Amino acid sequence: MLILAILLFARPGLPLDDAYITLHNARALLAGGTDPVYAGSTALTGATSAVHLVLIAILGLAMPLELASKFVTLAAILLYAAGLIVLLRRLQCPPAARAILLITGLMVGYMPYHLLNGLESGLAVAAIVWGLVLIDSKWLPLLCGTMPFVRPELAFLAAPLFFYRCWLDRRDLRRLVTNGALALAAASPWLIFYTVYTGWPIPNTGGAKVAFFAETTLGWRARRGILIGVVISCLFGPLWLSMPALARRPAGLCALVFLICWIGLTALVFPGGLHHNWFRYVSMILPVLLLGWAIIFARKAAWHPPLLALLLGWTFFTGAIGVRSYLDRSHTEALDRAAQLIGTKLPSDSVILVHDAGYLAWALPDHRLVDVVGLKSTASMTWHRRYTAQTGKRDVALNGIAHGAKAQYLVALADPPGFWGGLALALKRSGWTLQPLSPVKDYEYVVYRIDPPGRTVPDTGNAAPQRAR
Known part of the structure; x- marks a missing residue:
């Protein structure tokens, strides 16, 4: 985490144009909400993550917006790391496995780039991890109601998590009503926020990209080729092998539903998007794969130490690529x-x-x-x-x-x-x-x-x- 913090503040600017959309939107929001550059637009037009935008705007009241963005990024990394630590402890991973999986979660492949790029990627993986941590908590519906406004795709995780929470409370009508009320209370401010500023309760960015890139016309062979290319090129490597273990735990089953629904829909309407910006959207899969490895390492076996060594080596080997990508301006x-x-x-x-x-x-x-x-x-x-x-x-x-x-x-x-x-x-x-x-x-x-x-x-x-x- 210290390495990421140093990289974050030592390198001025941001590596990706999309991060500057957020800064521009935050400036417009603080100026009253109307966008002076794009005619007919507002601060929420083109804003995928209202949560991320509002956090930057709030800090922007006290500091320059670029610095505010970096502090929100740092907070997201800390929240993500804390969630991983709690999750790995609850699954009773051995200390060595906890340490290596934590390092992997922060540094493997392009994750340094995604965590530091000034977008909501860090908040997204933090929300995923804490959703898995809080699966048995009565406060889970609050997070479920917020998750789609961190990133819209997280609705596919919020739904099975919320359903599981309601299944646990199926004999308690008061608890079921409370669950629904908590989720609605968490979602309502964001729904209203988007509706007031855009006329629609959810972000427009996904629909705009689907229409512009027009990949619904692709054949199945092309879609399959894109998905295979993503699995190979995103640099998760051996981490993919943990997916079968997810079926052993309720949190893992919810995560599998998330992956199947989200990747399935993306393959239908926007498969090439998985390649964009060094596999930015694919970064949300990493917490799920780490959950699978945590489930595996919770049961001691003689073959675990060499496998941990492999994961650590893979992390350092590929993490250098992610760091270099972040430093490139x-x-x-x-x-x-x-x-x-x-x-x-x-x-x-x-x-x-x-x-x-x-x-x-x-x-x-x-x-x-x-x-x-x-x-x-x-x-x-x-x-x-x-x-x-x-x-x-x-x-x-x-x-x-x-x-x-x-x-x-x-x-x-x-x-x-x-x-x-x-x-x-x-x-x-x-x-x-x-x-x-x-x-x-x-x-x-x-x-x-x-x-x-x-x-x-x-x-x-x-x-x-x-x-x-």
Whole structure:
């Protein structure tokens, strides 16, 4: 934990654009709730975790928001570690197994990156661990009511945990009513919060991503390939072997229901999302796998010491990759270069299309942005639901978004696979004229001047050389 704390505060900034969406939303919330950058948006638009957002905003009353984010991150790590310690003790793991599983929970694979990246990932794994710890507690319904607002996927764990709590109390009507009242009391403030600010009681982010990435059109072979790739590439390695042991305990059975429902639904509507941002969503599986190993190690066996040594070695080997990923700021540094160009060369009333909605909004609070993915601009989500989700092609939606917003500029990542760079090509296919104002280099955010079909393009004198194709 000391290593993580040092990394957290020693490295300025955040490695991921999404973390800056939270900072931008927190700033908007403290300013009254209306988003000045994204027209028609509020502080809750594009906010996956209201709990995380509110915690940062509260601390932001007393300190800079970036520092507030780091303190919330540190608190989440401590809460997660404390939950692991309590869980492992309750399962009567030997001291050596407890120590190694705790280290694994904090450091294996990309976990250092997920715990430190400024998002709600740390709070999510903490909520999962404490849900497993409190499975026999009368206060469990309070946590169950809160979990979906830490991350929406946690509803798939909150439901079986709450059902199990009610099963234990099935002969006590008063207790059953109390369980329901506690869960409702915990959920109601967040439901109202979202409804007031967005008109809908739950976050819009999942639906926006499903519509934009349009993976419901994938075949089963492609989905299977994605899932196999996730299992191999997320660096959990031998940790997956603990899953059969989960069936031995009620908490493990609830966790299995969570995995089956959540992974099953994701495989249907958004399998590629499991790969995003170094397997950010997959990090929520780790506490479940650790529970399985805790159940295994609770029964002493001669083969446990070499297995513990394997887990420890795997953790140190792969954890270095996670630390390196966290220290890498190339992504946000590229965004910063684009922000500097926009801030110095473009009028503040320019309408700019973006696909990474966080850093640019945070760095350019006086500019007008449109999120073509739909997290921060709900009109974009409507276009993608109507067209992109049905066909897997974004041309019609992007053309409609650009025309509707009267966009003048586009910022797109020049990624070698061509996914984000394909947004520029989609506009070209619809007849738009694009003029790069910054060099077109791999992994740089290119700022384009865009003009709709039929408009004469003025010579700005700022055109940058195009990359050879």
